[in-house]
Amino acid sequence: MNNTGIHHISTLVGNIHQAYHFYHHILGLKLTLKTVNQDDSSMYHLFFGDEDGRFGTEFTIFDMPNFQMELKGTNRLERTxxxxxxxxxxxxxxxxxxxxxxxxxxxxxxxxxxxxxx
Structure with missing residues (x-):
């Protein structure tokens, strides 16, 4: 399979339950996998994709309850x-x-x- 674009995007969220509700119930993304961060097993890592789980549709979120909502600086993405x-x-x-x-x-x-x- 040739990948002609981005494989997936990951983001950090301060509230995993609110994020799940938004991405699954409002945007309609399918939860394809629920796991933990490989580096910190106390941190959830949720994987979303389209209805068919097609390659290139993956969007993941990491649970970081103490995450500062907006930290301005360099080397950051501000939109997906x-x-x-x-x-x-x-x-x-x-x-x-x-x-x-x-x-x-x-x-x-x-x-x-x-x-x-x-």
């Missing part, structure tokens, strides 16, 4: 991008986020593409 089919899909997600009271900026144009920041 999920690909959707078209503008109609973005409009669906904008409404879904509104229904779940998730703050977002509505469907916008960036360059030659439509985006939805949340």
């Amino acid at each position: 991008i999920f690909l959707v089919k078209d503008k109609a899909a973005l409009e669906f997600w904008a409404q879904r986020l509104t229904d779940f009271e998730v703050e977002h900026g509505g469907v916008e144009v960036m360059g030659d593409r439509h985006i939805l920041n949340f």
Whole structure:
């Protein structure tokens, strides 16, 4: 299998239960594996993917209860991008986020593409 993109993205979360609720119940990502961090067995490591668990759809979260919510500095990522089919899909997600009271900026144009920041 040829990997032509990113294999997976990992992020740190301060509350594993809230993160699970958001990624699974609101964004609809399927929990594919629940394990612990190899370096710290007291830290949960959850793996999410699409319905089929396809290669390249993996998104993981590490549980860090004492994680500082926002630490400005260098060498950090500030957003993750999920690909959707078209503008109609973005409009669906904008409404879904509104229904779940998730703050977002509505469907916008960036360059030659439509985006939805949340």
